[in-house]
Amino acid sequence: MVPPPRFGLVSFDNYLPDPNQPSQAEAVRVLRAFAAGLGEGAGGSPDGRRRWFRKARPAAAGAPRGVYLDGGYGVGKTHLLASLWHATPAPAERKAFGTFVELTNLVGALGFQETVRTLSGHRLLCIDEFELDDPGDTVLVSSLLTRLVEAGVALAATSNTLPGKLGEGRFAAADFLREIQGLSAHFRPLRIDGEDYRHRGLPSAPPPYSDATVTEVAQRTRGASLDDFGALLGHLATVHPSRYGAMTDGLHAVCLTGVTPVPDQATALRLVVLADRLYDREVPVLASGVPFDQLFSEEMLEGGYRKKYFRAISRLTALARDAKGLLEA
Incomplete structure (x- = not known):
């Protein structure tokens, strides 16, 4: 601890x-x-x-x-x-x-x-x-x-x-x-008041890439994972959130294809935990599909867990910005 x-x-x-x-x-x-x-x-x-x-x-x-x-x-x-x-x-x-x-x-x-x-x-x-x-x-x-x-x-x-x-x-x-x-x-x-330091004075996050680009980067990046987003969400449902940190140990990059809005609240909360663990470990995230600010529905962003979802968007966006270096490597 x-x-x-x-x-x-x-x-x-x-x-x-x-x-x-x-x-x-x-x-x-x-x-x-x-x-x-x-x-x-x-x-x-x-x-x-x-x-x-x-x-x-x-x-x-x-x-x-x-x-x-x-x-x-x-x-x-x-x-x-x-x-x-x-x-x-x-x-x-x-x-x-x-x-x-x-x-x-x-x-x-x-x-x-x-x-x-x-x-x-x-x-x-x-x-x-x-x-x-x-x-x-x-x-x-x-x-x-x-x-x-x-x-x-x-x-x-x-x-x-x-x-x-x-x-x-x-x-x-x-x-x-x-x-x-x-x-x-x-x-x-x-x-503690203030704006989100992760994006203070920085350019906007890069737009999602194509499936082909994400796959190519994953295959040539040592220690990278490559997953279909829907399959990943399904897998998260079979792993206790307390194990998400261990699941990400050793990863140098996470590559996701076909990112779509999450379908329900339970899935969204599991994704929040994964985003936190990736952020803690400074693992860049390269993705295709919808931008990360479209992951959660308007209803979710107005509900009781809205602050969790905004935190996840902020952190995933920062990790997406970090992932630009993977394309330049």
Whole structure:
């Protein structure tokens, strides 16, 4: 549970705040202080796990135990979260970084009590892409984070949705208001405004290529995959999303023919997870068919998962731009 390759070397120093968005520079300042507060000099026990909350801030009893980076897609939230992980003065085995899906998968693999025992020894838990898609996740994560906070673990998370608004538009969130409010109480929200940095000042993404071009590039590119888009979507339905990262390990490029709009919400959400894992691993995507901004229907882009879909479009477009180098190689 460490930052993925794309964010393996990031830092607060190489995060470039937009001068027109003061909230970005403010986020860097707050997170630097947050990391420093987790250092050995913050007081408390020798291992540093509890002191930030108990001795360094004695008046903070009942106050939020973490920071929650809220903002639109492409404002650098994951960069900042990974920078916090790197800046926290603790050995790698004492801090954890993972997506929300990876965290719930960890509970599924280890069981709830063993997950609590394993993570309770950490100084920091970073959760990327914090989103509640069903009531089960709401109850599970609320209970888990409460136990970890009681053990003295600091929390940090990113999301496109304020903690008090999680689950809206996806399930009957009002029925689980107590759990959602409990989750919200663990965090201090930190709003980050701005436009999508992946496309700031850059030319538009290249248009899709022909099937023949995609196939030719795949055949001459070492470590490239070549798949029909429809067949790929069918295959994703047979693999648990927690395995999508492993499925992409070792790939140097993804080549897709016949890209079409996704047919339904379940398929679309699986594609979002795949897009995230490809982006994490900096795998360029070369495709034929419709442009990536036509993958999701208007109904999907107006529904409860719209921010996920816009994130996927943004990331796939960036990977398509990266794929231009494959044609020039």
